Amino acid sequence: MRLRNIPGAEAALREYPTFVDNPLSYKGNWRERFGNNNPIHVEIGCGKGRFINTLAERHPDINFIAVELKAEVVLRAVQRTEYKTVPNLAFVQYDASKLTELFADHEISRIYLNFSDPWPKTRHAKRRLTYKNFLNTYRQVLVEDGEIHMKTDNENLFEFSLNQFAAERFQMRNITFDLHQSKLAADNVMTEYEERFSSRGQRIYRVEASCVI
Numbered sequence: 748m749r750l751r752n753i754p755g756a757e758a759a760l761r762e763y764p765t766f767v768d769n770p771l772s773y774k775g776n777w778r779e780r781f782g783n784n785n786p787i788h789v790e791i792g793c794g795k796g797r798f799i800n801t802l803a804e805r806h807p808d809i810n811f812i813a814v815e816l817k818a819e820v821v822l823r824a825v826q827r828t829e830y831k832t833v834p835n836l837a838f839v840q841y842d843a844s845k846l847t848e849l850f851a852d853h854e855i856s857r858i859y860l861n862f863s864d865p866w867p868k869t870r871h872a873k874r875r876l877t878y879k880n881f882l883n884t885y886r887q888v889l890v891e892d893g894e895i896h897m898k899t900d901n902e903n904l905f906e907f908s909l910n911q912f913a914a915e916r917f918q919m920r921n922i923t924f925d926l927h928q929s930k931l932a933a934d935n936v937m938t939e940y941e942e943r944f945s946s947r948g949q950r951i952y953r954v955e956a957s958c959v960i
């Protein structure tokens with residue numbers, strides 16, 4: 748996501764109660780932060796945060812954590828909640844390749860990957876968030892039968908991801924090559940990128956993949 752570098756973004760983030768400044772201290776203890784034993788769902792690369800904010804409003808019985816690489820992007824996402832505390836929502840600025848530093852083994856129930864960067868060059872394949880190394884990191888932090896829900900507009904990334912899921916022994920279901928025309932559309936929550944791509948007539952691809960531990 749291209750946003751201009753906002754000077755002081757990291758300091759500004761600390762003003763927002765939904766931002767977690769010391770996320771490593773919660774590894775294995777995220778339920779303490781939320782004050783309950785509800786399942787934890789994580790979105791990786793939340794962008795401006797519309798998706799995870801909407802889910803948090805709709806599902807107060809689930810704890811949502813957004814993990815986003817760039818401070819200036821997290822800032823845009825936390826600004827949606829203004830200076831309010833949202834009991835089941837937390838934002839973290841971190842690199843998803845190091846997810847095991849944030850979460851203990853089998854601490855989370857679901858991961859959302861929405862419109863992840865496609866990294867189209869073959870030599871950059873390892874950077875794709877569905878490359879096998881990432882999938883094995885996700886498997887470590889997900890509960891048994893934990894799920895990854897992926898959406899993208901990029902056919903090549905989708906095909907690559909299906910192959911990676913299969914090779915790493917994830918079970919796939921609810922695969923659609925045109926989400927907005929499918930039976931899954933009714934429950935779909937659009938992200939900012941999704942709205943932009945679908946308004947241009949681009950199809951949206953989606954899959955759910957479960958860990959087989």
Ligand code: SAM
Binds near residue numbers: 795842
């Ligand atoms: N999910 C949003 C949407 O659909 O509107 C944003 C999509 S944007 C193309 C991808 C986002 O993933 C960017 O905000 C980027 O900073 C973030 N990202 C990329 N690599 C990441 C990583 N390794 N860890 C966490 N976030 C990452």
